[in-house]
Amino acid sequence: MISRRSTLKAGVAALTVGGSGLVRSGSLAAHAVQVTSGPDAAGLQEVLDDIAGSAASAVLAEVRDSGQVWRGSSGVAELGSVKPVAVDGRFRAGSITKTFVATVVLQLAGERRLRLDDTVERWLPGVVAEGGRITLHHLLQHTSGIANYTNTREFRTLYGTADQVLGLRERTWTPQELLEFTAGQPLLFEPGTSWMYSNTNYILLGLVIQRVTGNHYAKEAERRLLHRLGLHGTNFPGRRSVIAGRHAHGYLPREVGDQLEPVDITRFNPSVTGASGELVSTAVDLNRFYRALLTGRLLRGEQQSQLLQIRSTGRSYDYGLGLQTRMVNGVRLWGHEGDIFGYQAASWTTADGRRQLTISCNPWGTGDLKPLTERLLAVAFQSPGTTETP
Template sequence: MISRRNTLKTSAAGILAFSAGGLLPATAQPADASQLTSGPGPDAAGLQRILDEFAGSAASAVLAEVHDAGHVWRGTSGVSELGSAKPVAPSGRFRAGSITKSFIATVVLQLAGERRLHLDDTIERWLPGTVAEGNRITLRHLLQHTSGIVNYTNTRPFRMLYGTADQVVELRDRTWTPFELLNFTAAEPLLFEPGTSWMYSNTNYILLGLVIQRATGNHYAQEAGRRILRRLHLPGTEFPGRRSTIAGPHAHGYLPREVGDQIEPVDITSFNPSVTGASGELISTTADLNHFYRALLTGRLLRPAQQTELQQIRTTGRLYDYALGLQTRLVNGTRLWGHDGDIFGYQAATWTTQTGQTQLTVAYTPWGQADPKPFTEALLTTTFRTP
């Protein structure tokens, strides 16, 4: 256990997120030695150094894959389970959280390209009576988080259920339906007039999952599986639905539990992700996410009109701006596209240049005394170097 005074603030925040350094020595698993030389491609030595520092102070496990100039580098650091010396698998699977939203948005845009729906259709058109102001909110508003609908994970009733590690553990096997999740926002007014402002809301993508089902007759996971996962051959990616376990190699995720004046890790690897549904249930790998975003950004998944729609940017006032299911930001003068994600015990981020030539996907299990953000930013600036 570690001192309560030094508990990583983002570990504690992770109990409600959908947004012990020094316990064990970091066990580095770098790429082949031939990849640790200077020259074209990724700065392998620099990236590995960041991963080792990351795992030494802010995460129990971290893994990353970088594509650059036709070269691929994979690195890991830390341990796959606290209390063991088992290394992190470079091909390990992890919960990807809100990265799910890019997959859901892609399916919706594909349906728009097939004229099975229109982005300016209202919620009321597809889900009559589901949202009080549904006749004023469009699918485009949902995709871009300009609907004004409250984020269900930010509501008081939800936070009363999932406010502590013990509560999360108690509910770890509960199955939630989309309509039960929507009920958390039933009494909440809109935050703003639809289309006039921006606020991230997981509720938007719960609704989009239902729209996909209404438009196709199939669950969103079936449609995403057929249209994306099988089409791109993404063997490590799945929508687990109600299944709590992660198949294949994977690192364990943890939440902090207070025990007196100490903090102990609670293993939350096994968890029913239906509480996130279409907003965050995805399990994937670094290789699969790089493959998906490269295909998406280079036009392999959408028709030209929808490709243009995909990248219509709305400013947010945050570190990133938002398109349709995509975050976008500038790093060293280069525009990047991707998404980050977090769910109990796991966090990930994936970024791709417009051409798909340079990419970074990193996943980690937060645990330690430091903030993970400086490490993820260092990975970004090292991967996407000044042109």
């Protein structure tokens, strides 16, 4: 059985501060004193090391602040090795996919090829039982009332254990098969009257994009977003299970006696998430994408305003159209979180696009990842100043 802690002790952390040209690599030990008006490099690296020390096998992040760039990583790219985590490595971004899909839908609205108050029935006749009462806006903002297919008993029965996930790792799912998980289920609430996160909404939006354009949603997103912004590390894998290029491995816990064993789930066919969560990307690319989106480079004025209209959710974030929003240190952030087997990611940007954080983790360990990532957010979006670590 792999010893997680002994492996991490042999790991290597890398640190790059783009603003000053400083490049540092070495152990998880001391950090230099630094006076900076940009990212708190020492503070950020300390949190990454704490994440890798207890709650993740690998973690990487990029922080941008007023033109200065910090990139860091900690842990190991693969358990059982001493291979460092590449700060420019690729990772599965999960539900961050939703912002890309929503942006394409909003662009189509700006081109008058569809309207946000069009019903699902208008574009996908007969696909949803209550499609005549559900609009595209409802889908975008998770106010449709349609059940989340990944929360259904049938889905959780299939993907309930590590061994079951491994057994289905190469299974290709069609959007129609994913929609079958919620077929016949009543709406959770009257459309537009409440809020409930549902991956099913974005499976439907992917089909709408295809109906409107004649192209698969991924092809439209590639043409409109990836190529336009030069997001060379980003792709929609479809049914391809391998992550190309440098990347950290993801793991699932398998019970062996009274202990947990890490099972490598890096190779995985993400068609089971489709338009709701298949994206593979990098921290550089996600920061570039959200900076362009928040500063109005991708949408027309009316659609930009619609993007940022917030719906209260009762969670730690509220929701625009394919976009989460929350407050940190009195600053409003926009972006999205995402997770898929073996990977967790988040990307947050201020409204003016000047300050950003993108992080990817590969959860593994006994520590609680959530408070550690909250600490990272607090450091990334604190007021700049003098930082020092002993």
